[in-house]
Amino acid sequence: MSGEPGRGLVPTRASRENMDNIKKVAITREGQQTQFKELDQNRPLAAIIQDICAEWKLAVPDNYSLQFSEPNRQMYITDANRHEIQNGNVLQLTESPMQKAQTIHEQLKSGQKKLEYEALQQLATLALDHSFAVEFISKGGHNLIIKLLTDGKYQGDPLAKTLISFMALMDHGIVSWDVLEPDFIKRVADCVNCVNPNLDSQCLQSALEIMESIVLHSSGKQYLVDQMITPVNIIPHLQSQKSGIQKNAIALINALFIRAENEKKKKIAESLHSKSMRTVILSHVIRGVHNVGNEMAHQLYVLQVLMMNLHEERMKLPVDPHDQHVLKDIEELRRIAFDVDGDPNINTVRKSQNSAKDHRKLGFQNQSHPAADFTKTPPGLLALDVMLYFARNHGENYVKVVLENSSRADEHDCPFVQASIFLTKILCDTLKIGEPPTEEGQTFYPMFFCHDKPFEEFFCTSIQLLNKTWREMRATSEDFQKVLGVVKEQITRALEIHPSTFDALRNRLYQLTYSEIIKIWEMERQSKEEWESQAKPIIELREQITPEIVDLIKQQRFNQMIEGTRFQQYNNRGKMKGKYWYWRLSPNYKSFYYGECSDSSSPLMEQLPNKLSVVDIKMLQVGKDCPHIKENKGRKSNITSNLAFSIVPDTSDAMCFVASNEQEFSVWTDGINALLEKPMTSEQKTQDLEMLLCMEIKIRLLETEGITIPTEAPPIPQPPSNFNFAYNV
Structure with a gap:
């Protein structure tokens, strides 16, 4: 050599x-x-x-x-x-942060307007930096900012910069929110309560955010905010043209709702259910000029959950069989159905004196002591509440449902009370009543903001659906659970379109007849089970084409990662409020490009400043192995661990993510595993592989249509006694 x-x-x-x-x-x-x-x-x-x-x-x-x-x-x-x-x-x-903090601190105390404004401009940006915040706070800078705000020294843009700086400093968690005095809170509350159209939008947005944080994070100051600000004061801000102001206004309402006592929660709910408030939320927020972004969708979801959770107390409250109010309500149900005299909603007049018989027709199990039917929780007394609402507010439909069922033969009778009890529980489970809102939740239904009694109206629509489905199925008492299963499926599928009104919900439910649900189930069953044959030729064919399909799935995952995804930013301490980053895979599959973005932007790869080479990725962690899940273990956190994953580079800390849904989680975890030449392990990959295998096999076997494929290859016949064959041309 x-x-x-x-x-x-x-x-x-x-x-x-x-x-x-x-x-x-x-x-x-x-x-x-x-x-x-x-x-x-x-x-x-x-x-x-x-x-x-x-x-x-x-x-x-x-x-x-x-x-x-x-x-x-x-x-x-x-x-x-x-x-x-x-x-x-x-x-x-x-x-250095120490020198800069000292300089800004001195400029703010200089008494010279120009120097002070320059300092505020720099502080609004630098306060986001943790190193600077530590130094500035150690010099008492936060107390200086609090004093400047309390004294009312600034107006307009200087005031906005001061509020932005204060919020950024407090976001680091270095200083407790309990240090704030009533005068400071009143000063910031005045910014929220001000209806001056010329008020700086950044000032208002920051003031709303500060008020929200005081309510959520202080140990005893929220009552001051509650005294100074009510949902009524926040209505004008929901009409703002700035989506950030609208989002912070809803967030403040949610914060007041969360920290309020039960009685106060009911008063807030009454304000929210008022026609004026509902009109503003629908017209300016949900159907406004701005598309509902991720953060706004989350706040509307939280508001919906909080309003629905007001029913939790009644849902978990078992009835006292001797409660006179309960007995009176049950008697009213019976009277409206069978002994109506002069009810303006009913055209005919009926009278009945046989209570036990009427209780049987209504569908009570315990006909001598009907209140005992409501002892099971959930749904407890909530079932009686919604039945009574149906009877009082939709009297004609209520009577129609009850009489239609009571006129059927006993075996085809749909017990209204029992059906209502089970249906109420289904609706509670569907809406997850009693569960706190999660940090990732974004599912809200506009129709719930269209009515002052949304859950009750939801029940009224659903009980009529149940009666219709019972009739379509020609059900008997033995089919009771089966009917409930079909109704749950109808409701779940109807909610998938996020109906804007209850009329839209009813129209969708009208389309989802029992026969339509059967067709949907049959199609799903066929797509799942078709070609799941155990015949040896099919198994061998599956094994032969599986690598091709796996490569196709890999390519699909890569293509979706090239298109990119916006993620909420997380670190080891948890969710970073209001921070998003966008990730894309390069077309050559060698690098990831990423950078910060807003909650609605989708930057191009060229606009993403940061790069991570695939060869620099040490491993992928998912679920409870992720740092942001481990570090938050034992803390009060709503991070969904089954959607969490982390990229661990060779030379730096893990990069933490929480996908917004299972599909997004599958795309990124499968894609990263494929890039690392590791198997794709998601459930979605298994489903995609099965679906594509079935489709490919079906296409390849089109020419065998009508031919029964044997489970085993036919036996090879014995050879002939001789091979003296003759062939005449």
């Missing part, structure tokens, strides 16, 4: 890692010539800054720090985030 020693040798893993730790960057400083550096990530930051200062002949390197230069990411570089430095980044040498 000839040539130089070592030429052509493949670099060792150690040498590749050393190369990866070198980042080629540019260092800038105003008035200085740009330095181009090969930044060694293994060196201490202090040593790197010392070298940079030496080249520019700057004394006291401890007074300087490196900072990202992007307009939307002017954060100080620390040991915690230095892994975010990428080749080609432009960094800037600037005052």
